[in-house]
Amino acid sequence: MDLAYTKIMPQVIESKVTHEKVVLYQNGELVFEEGDSSRDLFIIQEGQVEIWKKTETTDIKLATFNRGDFFGDMALLQGGTRFASAKATGITKLLVIQPGGFLLKIRRDPTFAFEMLQTLSYRIKISNERLVDVIKKGNVPKETVDQILSLIGGQ
Amino acid sequence: MLTNVQSERMVIISDLHLGNPFSNTTHLALKFMKWAASQNYDIVINGDGLEMAQASKSKIMSEMPDVFRTIKELRKQRRTIYYVVGNHDISLENFLEDWGYFKVSPFLNISSGKTRIRVEHGHLYDPFYVKYPALYHKLTHLAGFFLFISPSFYKLWINFEKWRARLRAKRTGIFGEPPEFAEAAQEISKRGFDCVVFGHTHHAGEFKLEEDKRYLNPGSWLLSCHYVEINNGKVELKNWQP
Numbered sequence: 001m002d003l004a005y006t007k008i009m010p011q012v013i014e015s016k017v018t019h020e021k022v023v024l025y026q027n028g029e030l031v032f033e034e035g036d037s038s039r040d041l042f043i044i045q046e047g048q049v050e051i052w053k054k055t056e057t058t059d060i061k062l063a064t065f066n067r068g069d070f071f072g073d074m075a076l077l078q079g080g081t082r083f084a085s086a087k088a089t090g091i092t093k094l095l096v097i098q099p100g101g102f103l104l105k106i107r108r109d110p111t112f113a114f115e116m117l118q119t120l121s122y123r124i125k126i127s128n129e130r131l132v133d134v135i136k137k138g139n140v141p142k143e144t145v146d147q148i149l150s151l152i153g154g155q
Numbered sequence: 156m157l158t159n160v161q162s163e164r165m166v167i168i169s170d171l172h173l174g175n176p177f178s179n180t181t182h183l184a185l186k187f188m189k190w191a192a193s194q195n196y197d198i199v200i201n202g203d204g205l206e207m208a209q210a211s212k213s214k215i216m217s218e219m220p221d222v223f224r225t226i227k228e229l230r231k232q233r234r235t236i237y238y239v240v241g242n243h244d245i246s247l248e249n250f251l252e253d254w255g256y257f258k259v260s261p262f263l264n265i266s267s268g269k270t271r272i273r274v275e276h277g278h279l280y281d282p283f284y285v286k287y288p289a290l291y292h293k294l295t296h297l298a299g300f301f302l303f304i305s306p307s308f309y310k311l312w313i314n315f316e317k318w319r320a321r322l323r324a325k326r327t328g329i330f331g332e333p334p335e336f337a338e339a340a341q342e343i344s345k346r347g348f349d350c351v352v353f354g355h356t357h358h359a360g361e362f363k364l365e366e367d368k369r370y371l372n373p374g375s376w377l378l379s380c381h382y383v384e385i386n387n388g389k390v391e392l393k394n395w396q397p
Binding site: 022043044045046067068095105108109110111112114115118 | 156158261262264271275279338339342343345346347348
């Protein structure tokens with residue numbers, strides 16, 4: 001998968017308040033790139049977004065998100081740079097919530113917080129299950145397992 | 156917890172308040188559910204289906220066996236019955252979940268065809284309920300006392316809300332409701348929903364949101380037999396004629 005920036009400027013189609021806007025992306029357009037310092041949260045109003053992670057040898061598709069799904073939460077909630085890249089598949093309309101508007105969004109739409117927690121909880125469950133599978137196969141050194149488990153256990 | 160559902164045929168009813176002294180439509184609600192099941196619709200009870208806050212013990216004793224028998228029958232017919240929790244039945248959430256005949260949820264995100272629909276009771280957007288929950292709770296119980304004296308107090312209240320709506324400077328949303336409900340529906344619709352369905356206010360109606368999105372409310376079966384029908388992505392507010 002070629003993650004090169006497509007040079008198409010995303011089109012802001014609505015921005016009634018300063019902390020929130022609706023942006024239209026063309027097919028293949030990059031929403032953000034791995035290592036970016038942006039912290040916006042995205043909700044898909046229309047279209048689809050793929051999340052890609054670069055490795056030394058190849059690019060790995062981590063997830064595909066559809067209408068109603070959110071992404072970009074890690075940079076917003078944890079800080080730091082983007083862990084992976086996000087790319088539009090087809091014409092995609094995104095609601096972009098800037099960091100300063102996140103709590104206001106939750107205040108105005110409280111079930112969004114519930115849905116975020118539910119999704120994040122699901123992702124942790126899946127990660128834990130995968131980790132257990134890897135440990136069971138015995139491919140990982142004991143020190144690494146202990147280190148990962150202590151990190152998961154509420155650091 | 157279940158929140159995402161796929162269904163091509165579904166009906167949504169709200170605020171049955173079974174067990175409320177004002178309720179005299181229990182037999183109609185049960186007849187409607189049997190009809191819906193016979194037409195292969197899944198059923199959503201969008202909050203305040205069973206009355207707890209203003210319950211009349213004699214009503215509950217006389218009506219509940221029929222209610223539970225009907226629900227069991229519908230489940231035997233393999234119809235799915237979703238129960239979205241409202242403010243009058245919050246205390247029943249665990250019971251309803253454990254009973255096993257309902258799929259209980261705080262809200263539902265329904266996909267039907269290419270349409271996405273949010274179904275939620277809506278009490279979270281009631282400005283009075285959110286700002287003064289303890290007072291709201293007390294007044295709800297007090298209103299229950301008036302309903303014991305005469306159920307027509309309820310009709311007076313609904314007429315008062317409509318009269319108050321005429322005086323309101325900001326007239327957004329379904330007639331009789333505070334504007335906060337339509338505003339909340341607008342906010343939720345921005346997350347990729349085509350329609351938002353609330354209950355709670357007891358005012359049946361429909362309101363057009365920005366970008367051709369819609370807010371619907373089937374009102375309460377205490378007052379009329381409205382329901383929202385979802386049929387292969389088409390969403391309509393209808394009045395049931397038994």
